[in-house]
Amino acid sequence: MKGPFLRSPQSTRGLMIQVVAAATPALIAAVVRLGAPAAAVIVSAIAGAVAVEALYHRRGLADGSAVVTGVIVALLLPATAPPWLAAAGGAIAIGLGKAPWGGLGKNPFNPAALARGVLMVVVPAHLFAPAWTWDAVTAASPLSKEIGATAPGWLALAQGDVPGCLGQAAPWTIVLGGVALAAMRTIDWRVPLAYLATVALLAVVLPGGDRVAAHAPWLVGDPLVHLLGGGTLVAAFFLLTDPVTAPMTPGARVAFAAIAGAATMAVRHYTPYPDGAALAVLLANALAPWLDRLTVERRVTPRGRRAPRDQR
């Protein structure tokens, strides 16, 4: 007998269409607010992902997963990113994050988060510029800890009137898309809830590092800045909810999201990096097998019959 034994009426293509539909309001809002550069980033990221997918697996073109990856990569990039960088991001996501592992459903890391991580190492200047030109005014990222950083207003954050990635241009559209995905049970609602709750809690209780204390004291004790700023919402609803790279059980997924939230806040409070949401997702992905071993193995192995450590 060959599996799978459980079949879902939902097709992969259907799931991908749902994710793209959920991200569409955020993409439209980014283009409306930021104009042609945002559109160029979106088109380039999708083109890069689709082109590399076509080289490796043509099946990925039919199920739409390459388009989803390109869309999420675009949401993680600033509108100031040149089109070649966005195309490289899409290509890296598929070329290193998905295709080498055997394609859809077999990758250990979230491809979009991996692409963002690689770009942060290779071309940090494009992603970590201390200031972006925004509506013809040069302003610092809301999570910046550089000298001269200014406190962002809540209204400005909520309306997306701050520089950052495309997913930050209209935060409510990301929430709207995420809630729709949760309502359709495409994603596990516990994951974004646990992640956002951890970020909010640590924003309140965690003391800031020296750099935060000196240049951006408003980052301490203000959960809204951390929830609406950076890639928090994109990570919560579109990265951590990837079922392939998350643990299997609900409890493990909550722990997985909490670990990502803690890592995000550690980066923001104690390192010079303005944001670490995508890196936190990669770290949580790396811990997913360990969380599975802790939870799934306990469920399937009767008490007292655990395999010796060296045989696991």
Add this chain to the structure above:
Amino acid sequence: MIEIAALDAVFLAAAVTLTADRRGELRWVALVPLLAAVAALAPAGAYAYLVPPVVALLATAPPVRAPAPALVLAAPAYGSLVAAVTAGAAYLAAIWLADGLDRRIEQRGVSASWRGAPARLLVIAALYAALQPVGHL
């Protein structure tokens, strides 16, 4: 001495370990940063020039099956004993995380050109990217 940051050395050593046929004594390799940091504190005076080769010998002799990662971990100038211990722990953690992911990856699904050592290197590269901010802690 080669100038290399501690985080870079940790992941370079982990990459060498993960692609080697035999891993050698990981626990000894993880102690090498502490050995290097202690040696750097020693009042060698006029014989300071002897410290690096002695450290290299001490680092690579006991883990005979894993001299390369031990030598890489001996190279950075660790700022303190705590930094050295953290580097050793980070090395073990990187190996542990990569091994966990290796079990999760379906080797049959991995394309032929990536199977084995290249896939492990890719995992280590992803962990290196993810843990970049740790270098600034």
